[in-house]
Amino acid sequence: MLATRHCWRRLAPLLGPPPVRRLVAQTRVLLGEDLSRDAEPDEEGVPLLLERWEAAGRGEGTPVREYLRDGGSRSALLTLPASREGLAPVELPEPGARLPGQETTRALAELAGWARAVCVRGPAPHAAAQLAPGRLVTGGYLPFALAWPALVQAGVADRAHGAAHGRLALWRMLTAMSGARRSRWTERAEVEALVARMRCFTWEDPADRLRHLHLALEDPATGLSWAVSGSEEV
Template identity: 35%
Template sequence: MGRTAPAADRFDRSIAESSDAEARRESANSRGLVTHTFVVEAPGEYAEAVARLVELAWSQRRSLFFEAVAEHWTWRQVGPHLSDPELRHLVAHSRVLRGEDLARASGSLGPELFGDIPFALQTWEAEFWDVENSPMSYGRHGSAGGFDGIPVHDVTARVGLPLPDTGATALTWTAPPPLPSWATNSGSYAEVAGPLHCTAAQALARHLSGLPRHERLTQAVPVPFAAAYPGLLKALGGQGAYTSESMALGRIAVWRLLRRMARLPDDSPADTVSEHVAGLDCLTWELPGDDIWYFHLAADHPATGTSWLVDGQDFD
């Protein structure tokens, strides 16, 4: 336990004393490798040392070490030793996505940072999210994870799309709901358009009309929002060809997007968001150019009379 701080101090000195930028980068990378290895391989009795080392790394650079911590350490092991509020929230959300119910710990976390997001998976979150296989896996030599597209169980249920509105203005696409300013390495390839005062089918037809002729589909597949949740979480969390994925940030972004769609403030009760999810009508589609990373979703809600599109592709 007492050995971790001196080791970290030596790393700090080596970085500060290096006048060469390349050498400083190599020193920082070496320190990151040591931290990552310690997180994934240290035995259970080193939980407090792991928390201290990760907090030290966090104070100097906002990295995604918290995802590796969440895979290899339970909240009971590291939670009590984490003091930074933001880091505590991110580890907790990632633990929730790995199946840990932290509802009883929510009092020590509070909703003030990222809004009222429950520290237990809601029924619609858990329906298609596989706590064993959906999360990223972190080992000594890096991370690995699969692509979660929107499962389409009945392609015969395709519905025809209406003709796009004549003279409709082009859609305005924006970035997903803002995440912490430091989360630049978790930028999403998906963009958001909305609110649009039409149905999801009309919004989709309008969107497709602006694509190259060979991509102008005439049909889409109805899906429950729960089926889209895993892919949406990963797309908003940064999954892509050359980006680092954070499940915790993805979950926060999904909840923020849902509140935006429902016209709810960030501190609105989680039950209100779940009620909105239950009323969503959603469509998905596939484009000829879809490769590995893509996400296509159109959603509307009768209560709001508006629709939203989340759409994007990434390529290697």
Template identity: 65%
Template sequence: MIVHEERSPGALAAEGRWPELLLRFRRARAAGAGSAGALGHLVAYGAPPELAARLFDGDGGPGTAADTADHDAGPLWEVLATRHPWRRLAPLLEPPQVRRLVTHTRALLGENLAHDAEPDEEGVPLRLQVWEAAGWDEPGRVREYLPGGGARLAVQALPALREGLGPVRLPEPGPPAPALAATRLLDGLAPWARAVCVRGQAPDAAARLASERQVTGGWLPFTAVYPALVQPAAAPADRGAAQGRLAVWRLLAAMTGERRVVAAEVDALVARLRCFTWSEPDDELSYLHLALEDPATGLAWAVSGGAEV
């Protein structure tokens, strides 16, 4: 009697049998099997780009193509984007949203695609602005994916350390401002954080969310704030750093009063923002305590919260 033993996905990957793994992924995805994400990760990480890009093609039949939500340790489009430069991926990726997220991932990894990819639909630059790169080392911007599954990501908590902070007595909370798009977007960065907007300065906004009037806090440049804003929006496994970057650009555009990103307006806003941070007694691993003050409008926003560890 002949017994056929099905090879493990890891063995197929080690042997470079990528068409078989792609077929397994498509079957698992069409069936709604939980193994689809792990199979897709192997293909996105290790297969040649010409085959890995087919994860997002519909030529396998209904329900077999990955979309932007397919993930294992992270979204499959982000795994693929970390493995190859844009010039290799550009001719291969057809779904517009996958292409868009891959271009922004490559920008986060240091590529300048301002002249090599289609313009972003919201006007977000396809290269990092100086203030984006200044406080954020490249290795920590995107998850570091592992060949067999899993990923590593540097946690960007704020305040990262108490060094440079000191005792601060917060004032009375500032008067709340009317509901603004920027407040809603700031509130939506993380499910565990709450945001407010006041008329006043950054400490006036912080006073609305801080657990105590006497805090350990201090001022810091926006370059140090930016990574801690991006990461909460990128943290869920079905999202990626590109989505976090886009979320923060939408937030900054809304703070300028624009409905669409105008890069020059955002740059000017970033240059004048005053940023205040403080610590809370129950801070553990992932948390954010930040107030942003725009002297030009007299408005200040604060966001605060911590994820359960």
């Protein structure tokens, strides 16, 4: 709550435990504050300012919960797909063969613990076919920037956690997908390159509940695709 109401320079002197400082800093970053010079570097190399694709995705809605002055809170419900706009009937191919044991699949499953995650060799629709309700779906491609807010919100495990948890989980998944080496600047550059080349496919499921996420992520450089799909009541 404090992180949504006060800037980092006001809050930093009051924050003690490093985990608390980290979550507050990441919340401020999600709200658009640039902490790249004012806060201590993140232990996993997660940038302390929004990347261009993150900033572009904020137009779809912020995943940060808003705390009301008279008590209570509210947040946007960010889903994929959010609507049928830009989608069309698509006949999916035969499902690609699953590749078990992938670090990225585990990171994607941890990001959205209420959804299923798979990895296949082949384009995004082959991964989507593993989890879609049938061969004929309403779906289409979208930029990763438009998927980013829903993925961050998916990473918020419960109401006790804030959107900072979701951003950290998403960056772990992207770092694993990019194959980045353990160097803060190398990781950031390789994640940037991954996002620039990645193809994202989303689709509808008639059984969707209020909260849902159906997304396939394709890395053309490796020929691998990952899909995550699930829905639940909020």
